[in-house]
Amino acid sequence: MIFDTIVAKTTANGMSAINLIRVSGSDSVAIVNQIFKGPNLNKQKSHTISYGHIHNNEEIIDEVLISIFKAPKSFTAEDVVEISCHGGNFIANEIIKLLIANGSRLAENGEFTKRAYLNKRLDLTEAESIMDMVNAKNMNQLKIANAQLRGDVYNLVESLQNQILEIVANIEVNIDYPEYDDALEITNEIIIPKTEELIVKIDKILREAQTGQIIRDGIKTVIVGKPNVGKSSLLNTLLKEDKAIVTDVSGTTRDLIEAELNLDGVILKLIDTAGIRVTDDIVERIGINKTKKAISEADLILLVLDQSEILTDMDKDLLSLTKDKPRILIGNKMDLGSKLNVIDEHVINISAKNNVGIDRLSSEVKKLFIDEKLLTSDYTLVSNTRHIGKLEEVKLALNQALKAAKDEMPIDMVEIDLRKAWTSLGEITGEFSVDDLISNLFSKFCLGK
Ligand SMILES: Nc1nc2c(ncn2[C@@H]2O[C@H](COP(=O)(O)OP(=O)(O)OP(=O)(O)O)[C@@H](O)[C@H]2O)c(=O)[nH]1
Ligand SMILES: [Mg+2]
Structure with missing residues (x-):
């Protein structure tokens, strides 16, 4: 099944060293690539990690690690990108705003797991x-x-x-x-x-x-x-x-x-x-x-x-x-x-x-x-x-x-x-x-x- 690309912060709100932002859907790699300075993500293999920076064209937002999981070997059975960024709500929110501006949408509660079910990855x-x-x-x-x-x-x-x-x-x-x-x-x-x-x-x-x-x-x-x-x-x-x-x-x-x-x-x-x-x-x-x-x-x-x-x-x-x-x-x-x-x-x-x-x-x-x-x-x-x-x-x-x-x-x-x-x-x-x-x-x- 083809769905649109969704994004959410998977770690809890509040102060922490690291936050994890998950993006899932067929455009996930391309969307993240547009706001990423580092190796070209479109060319990276599945199950690899890339180092680089998230930017908004004017400023560097954060130094991050990008994990790529290509369909169907991912949590949702779709292309999934996980961005490990620094903790605190501000950075995560800025990155999510950029991801939305570039074509993804905020996931509903439980939507990643729902996709895993709809894609028959999980019963x-x-x-x-x-x-x-x-x-x-x-x-x-x-x-x-x-x-x-x-x-x-x-x-x-x-x-x-x-x-x-x-x-x-x-x-x-x-x-x-x-x-x-x-x-x-x-x-x-x-x-x-x-x-x-x-x-x-x-x-x-x-x-x-x-x-x-x-x-x-x-x-x-x-x-x-x-x-x-x-x-x-x-x-x-x-x-x-x-x-x-x-x-x-x-x-x-x-x-x-x-x-x-x-x-x-x-x-x-x-x-x-x-x-x-x-x-x-x-x-x-x-x-x-x-x-x-x-x-x-x-x-x-x-x-x-x-x-x-x-x-x-x-x-x-x-x-x-x-x-x-x-x-x-x-x-x-x-x-x-x-x-x-x-x-x-x-x-x-x-x-x-x-x-x-x-x-x-x-x-x-x-x-x-x-x-x-x-x-x-x-x-x-x-x-x-x-x-x-x-x-x-x-x-x-x-x-x-x-x-x-x-x-x-x-x-x-x-x-x-x-x-x-x-x-x-x-x-x-x-x-x-x-x-x-x-x-x-x-x-x-x-x-x-
Ligand atoms: N000697 C003795 N006194 C006890 C024992 N357990 C509780 N008490 C005493 O009994 C009194 C009442 O204890 P509580 O635990 O407040 O009793 P309660 O049933 O919650 O009372 P209410 O909230 O008023 O309904 C306190 O003075 C306790 O110290 C025990 O095993 N031996
Ligand atoms: Mg009592």
Whole structure:
């Protein structure tokens, strides 16, 4: 595909030693050459670097290095020129202005990656993984992003698509070429076990995706409890910093306090909340409402109780408010004794103030959310919410195909649902056109000879 030539600064704004400006499109080399004093760029080979200066006909703007990547061996699969200039926004902006004046246009957000996709250099999952790589904050996140960039999700989806295609192709051949007796006559009896097998596979991928998603996006963890029980102290101890104000006055925390914690490669998105109680204070009441909303949106609740007191009505309310959520009960202030009366749920005893028992809490969180086997394996983890949503659609369509087959519906009715499953899979990678399906389909058979 031929597109116009686009330009953007690829490094972040602000002060730095170097900036990188990327130009992509069939005119990129010629455009840069017009504002470059140095070797003639039009004559340079691909994957070479040239030294020289960018000028505006009157002044030298900067001393630069120019890297040339000729199509298709470039990030976008088009001719790409990268200008390494000096840092600071002024120089980069001047160079970009010159590039625009000479025939390129400012790229939109993500447009280089979009071109890589449109030029079939990357599939959608690989394109999406680039953002995940940039955002990665630990090794596990990076591992997932790398696997996706390597094409692991693509391969997984393609293999599922092929299994469906085989059935669909066979059905089509049965219908269109009844005289072609080399092709297996597909019946509902054959479709049922094949579809069941696919559903089992997708279920497994979806189960593993939960871990993938947690590694990618973190666990939204809300610390709740009655006032003064030590919620903010727990936040601070977990973070190893004095993030939240701690006092012995009930109602110290009024607003939500958010922080991120890396727990051995698993991100906890921690939220400290206002202690819940009945109050006339308007600010505190708003805080308490926010706490309730945070509870409803949480992946995990850390419900803090006070070991030094017996269970109060407020504790009981909180126990019932959070009963349908994944939660961990924490008995804080264990240094002050254990008066907490029986709860028939496991309570982890800690002292937030004295940093005791925090390891036990960490391992409980991991036990609840992380399948250790998955963390250490190289298994492809589907982790992107969009991919998971599409896989749910695939599962639904396959279940409909299975039901139709079991109800002994005509085979072309079953095929409709199978095609739907195939298309939803294709939407994950961006390869879902019916034309592709048809040409794939017939390439599997040596028909028309
Ligand atoms: N003895 C003891 N005191 C603690 C412990 N953890 C917290 N405290 C004390 O309990 C008091 C309240 O602590 P906070 O962390 O502010 O409690 P909170 O739950 O955030 O309170 P609100 O924000 O008012 O809802 C402070 O005086 C802390 O020093 C502990 O493990 N042992
Ligand atoms: Mg607090």
